[in-house]
Amino acid sequence: MFPQFYENPAIRALAPARRWTVSGQIGEDVDERKAPIDLRELIDHGRVRGAWNIGPVCLTDLDELTEALPGASNAAFYIQVHTDGLLVIDIEPGCPPEIAENLCRMPGILYAEQSMSGAGFHLIVPAPENLHDFPVAADKRALRHEQGWYELLLDHWVTFTRSPIPDAVEDDAAATIRPRLGATVEEVYADLAVHARESASVTSATVSTGSSMPVIPHAETIVEQTVLGARGRLRRPDDFHNDLSRWEFSVLGTLYHWMQVPLRTLGTLGNHYTPGDRAWLLYRAALEVLPARPKHTQLRNQRPFLLERAAALVAEREAAAQKAERDTPSSR
Numbered sequence: 001m002f003p004q005f006y007e008n009p010a011i012r013a014l015a016p017a018r019r020w021t022v023s024g025q026i027g028e029d030v031d032e033r034k035a036p037i038d039l040r041e042l043i044d045h046g047r048v049r050g051a052w053n054i055g056p057v058c059l060t061d062l063d064e065l066t067e068a069l070p071g072a073s074n075a076a077f078y079i080q081v082h083t084d085g086l087l088v089i090d091i092e093p094g095c096p097p098e099i100a101e102n103l104c105r106m107p108g109i110l111y112a113e114q115s116m117s118g119a120g121f122h123l124i125v126p127a128p129e130n131l132h133d134f135p136v137a138a139d140k141r142a143l144r145h146e147q148g149w150y151e152l153l154l155d156h157w158v159t160f161t162r163s164p165i166p167d168a169v170e171d172d173a174a175a176t177i178r179p180r181l182g183a184t185v186e187e188v189y190a191d192l193a194v195h196a197r198e199s200a201s202v203t204s205a206t207v208s209t210g211s212s213m214p215v216i217p218h219a220e221t222i223v224e225q226t227v228l229g230a231r232g233r234l235r236r237p238d239d240f241h242n243d244l245s246r247w248e249f250s251v252l253g254t255l256y257h258w259m260q261v262p263l264r265t266l267g268t269l270g271n272h273y274t275p276g277d278r279a280w281l282l283y284r285a286a287l288e289v290l291p292a293r294p295k296h297t298q299l300r301n302q303r304p305f306l307l308e309r310a311a312a313l314v315a316e317r318e319a320a321a322q323k324a325e326r327d328t329p330s331s332r
Contacts, residue, residue, distance in 0.1 A: 001070065001071075002162040004162075004164045005075075005111075005113070005160065005162040005164075006062075006066070006162075008110070008111045009110065010086060010110035010111045010124045011062070011111060011124075013084075013086070014062070014077060014079075014084060014086070015061060015062035015063060016061050016062075017061065017077075017083075017084065018055060018056040018059050018060055018061050019054060019055070019059050019077055019078040019079075019080070020039070020059055020060055020061055020062045020064075020065045020075060020076070020077050021036050021037050021038070021039040021051055021058070021059050021060070021065065021076050022036075022037055022039065022065070022069060022072045022073070022074055022075065022076055023035060023036055023037070023074055023076040023157075023159045024037050024048065026048065026049065026050050035050050035051075036050065036051040036059075036076045036078075036157055037049070037050065037051060037076075038050060038051045038052065038058040039051070039058065039059055039060050039065065039068070040056075040057065040058050040059070040060065041058070042068075043060070043064075043068050054078050059078070062075065062077075074116075074159050074160060074161055074162070075159075075160045075162060076157060076158070076159045076160070077157070077158055077160065078155075078156070078157055078158075079153055079154070079155070079156060079157075079158055080154075080155050081127050081131065081138075081154040081155065082127075082138075082155075082253075082257060083257075084127075085126065085127050086110070086124055086125065086126060086127060087124075087125060087127055087128075087152055087153060087154055087185075088122055088123065088124055088125075088152075088153040088156075088158045089103060089106075089121075089122070089123040089125060089150060089151070089152055089153075089185075089188070090115070090120070090121075090122055090150060090151045090152075090153055090158065091103055091104075091115075091120050091121040091122075091123070091149070091150045092120050092148060092149055092150060092151075093115070093117045093119035093120045094148070094149065095120070095149035095150055096149065099149055099150070100121065100149075100150075102183055103121075103123065103150060103183070103188070104121065104123070105183075106123070106125065106183060106184065106185060106188070107184060108125055108126055108184075108185065109123050109124070109125055110124045110125060110126070111123070111124040112124075112165055113160060113161055113162060113163055113164060113165065114161060114163040114164070114165060114166075115161060116159070116161050118163075121165075122158060122160065122161075125185045126185065128184075128185045128186040128188075128189040128190075129186055130186050130189065130190060131189070132235060132239075132246075132250040132253065133190070133193075133246070134189075134190070134193035134194065134196060135246065135249045135250070135253070136193075136196045136197065137189075137192070137193030137194075137196035138154070138193075138253070139253075139316050139317070139320060140154060140155075140196055141153075141154060141155045141156050141320065142154060142155075142156045143189070143192040143193060143196060144192070145192065146195070152188070152189060152192060155320070204301060204308055204309075204311040204312035204315050205301065205315075206275075206315045206318075206319075207275045207276055207279050207311040207312075207314050207315045207318075208275075208276050209276045209279050209280060209303060209307060209311055210276065211302075211303075213280045213284075214276070214277065214280070216273070216277045216280060216281065217266065217271045218262075218266050218271065219280075219281060219284070221262060221266075222259065222262045222263065222266070222281050223281060223284045223285045223288065225258075225261065225262040226255055226258050226259040226261075226262065226281070226282075226285045227255070227285050227288045227289060229258035229261060230251075230254050230255050230257075230258045230285075230289070231289075233254055233258075234250075234251050234254055234289065235247065235250050235251070235254075244293070248286070248290055248306070248309065249309060249313070251286065251289060251290060252282060252286055252309060252310055252313050253313060255282055255285045255286060255289070256278075256282055256313055256314070256317060259278070259281060259282060259285065263278070275311075275314050275315070275318050276311075278314045279307065279310045279311040279314045280307070280310075282310040282313065282314065283304070283306055283307040283310040286306050286310060287306065290306070
């Protein structure tokens with residue numbers, strides 16, 4: 001069933017990630033909106049409830065989902081652009097045809113399908129090369145067109161219908177769309193990203209670091225593994241037109257991503273790391289990879305410049321994680 005979906009290279013690349021489930025009705029109220037289901041609870045205990053965790057606690061990989069529910073009406077996935085290297089463009093039914101057509105002409109589209117209404121589209125495309133040129137936008141869950149015509153899903157649920165675009169549309173595309181390429185994903189992203197604004201409630205002041213680094217369990221191991229994991233994956237200053245502040249924030253973002261690996265491992269052993277601890281560890285890792293410059297000795301909010309930037313990034317990621325948890329349907 002649905003060979004155009006299951007055999008698609010982009011879908012196969014996402015298949016091993018344990019962030020798959022189905023979207024369905026939670027509860028008995030037929031008017032209640034559909035939401036991602038806790039698939040582990042459904043498979044293991046036959047009980048339907050909302051997914052309360054974005055990971056293997058509630059979700060599974062695509063192959064297990066397909067084996068457990070071969071006749072499911074959809075396949076829901078939590079896309080993470082920074083991990084997957086892909087994002088989803090969700091084109092709404094109300095999008096003007098000329099705008100939708102321009103998006104569907106975009107070079108590099110890896111997978112395309114009709115949305116549930118049959119009048120919209122889901123497109124999987126590679127992460128834009130200028131993703132980190134807009135640090136605030138890069139950390140958003142989604143970027144929405146001001147008139148709601150389409151949305152870029154960066155860290156967000158997407159419900160795949162697995163419904164291919166009808167042959168008539170495909171024939172039109174072969175005759176008209178493919179020879180005339182539309183906007184690039186970089187252009188579409190930049191157009192929305194330039195308007196992204198940092199949440200006023202998320203500031204570095206929400207992360208307390210103190211005047212000196214506290215005793216943090218296994219600090220040296222965490223810093224060493226973070227730097228090792230990020231090595232070879234850091235972008236260069238010329239990727240940011242030699243804007244060193246933007247480049248350094250990009251490096252902090254990559255280091256933070258790789259820091260989660262040792263933090264999760266050590267967390268299972270009973271260690272607890274506060275946001276302040278994370279900021280200090282990120283700062284220490286940054287000192288290992290960033291060339292020193294005079295600005296680093298300056299103080300911002302009574303702490304070294306890089307520590308302040310690390311605290312700002314940790315504050316953003318903590319706020320994003322809390323929002324994602326609030327937006328995920330409760331298991332109760």
